[in-house]
Amino acid sequence: MRHVLLDADGVLQSLPGGWLAAVEPFLGDGSAEFLEQSWADELPALRGEGDFLVELDRAVQRRGLDLDVETFYAAVWNAIEVSPETVGLVHRLRDAGYGVHLATNQERYRAAYMRGPLGYDDLFDVSCYSCDLGAVKPEAAYFARALRLVGAPAGDAVLVDDNLANVEGARAAGLAAVHWDLTQGMTALRSSLAELGVRVDGPGD
Template identity: 30%
Template sequence: MQKPILMDVDGVLFTGRPQDGAHLFTDLEADLGISLEALQSGFFRPRWSAIVTGQKPLVSELTEALKTIAPHVSVQTLIDYWFKNDSRIDTKVRDAMRDLRAAGHPVYLATNQDHLRARYLMETLVLAAEVDGIFYSAAIGHKKPSAEFYAHVDRALASKGDSIVLIDDTESNVLAARAHGWSAIHWLPGMTIPAALATL
């Protein structure tokens, strides 16, 4: 079997809003009447770490935050807006993943996500048909770049570290993967999967 390839999601496979690739919350205030700073200070900064590591559920935490920062917006409205606006697939990356699988490489997603968006990615966006599985932080209980995330993947794949390749746009995640013994590529704009893998 060829080496498993682990793909980060946001910043590698996904690149912002479907219509233009801009940040998902670019028009948040105009569209929903919520300032990005209010969402950051009232939700993401105090609550996201517990959500993305599976300690607390997204819906109840966001519901509580919205009572203060945007009582006029329902939690489902914001979640729908969020997920829809963070779903632009880089088709070149997707096609390269298909080629890798055709060549015998298992391809997995390795991503910091809560349970709901992980399910959205795999089921609603049908990524389950494009990959051999997903490793995500809420299910593991740890997020990249913690060593526990990488150790979990090692156990799940029954692989030695040097047989795994991670492609990720966050440098700290890449450095941690290398420290764990994996091969890792720091993904930058303009790169292609075949050329990046050729550097290993």
């Protein structure tokens, strides 16, 4: 096992307070319903099709809100808190000779923010954004294209993801996979990786 693929949201990064808390100051009542619909509207953009900001603007206008959609988007979707513990693990894995790659479902605006201002292009060996691959986790096509980009066979890679469906999809595609999120702590993740032969020393939780 020489390659580790890390999910973004829930594994590498989080939204402080959660999505609902981020949206409510802008939308008030009905925020939960709005979020559910926005995630459905986002799916084509996650595949690299269409424009999520256009869809978001339409959703805002349907509610009759006087809201600048770019300001709204930046305040919510880009309000990302990066986990220093996961970043530290990435560095230790790379120092130990493992290939460490980002494997995430994102539309192109958030992907650009993660690549640039958050510095993920420098952090990872390879970044596998769904909007670039034209497929989303947990689809088999996503994993096939990600592995092609990484240049590794499925049997030489492990995915760490907080979404069980993605974990099961990875395993069905021949990868090893760990179901983990930030709330479980770094010691638990290192232990799960060690069981798969990926061993790295470092601080705990």
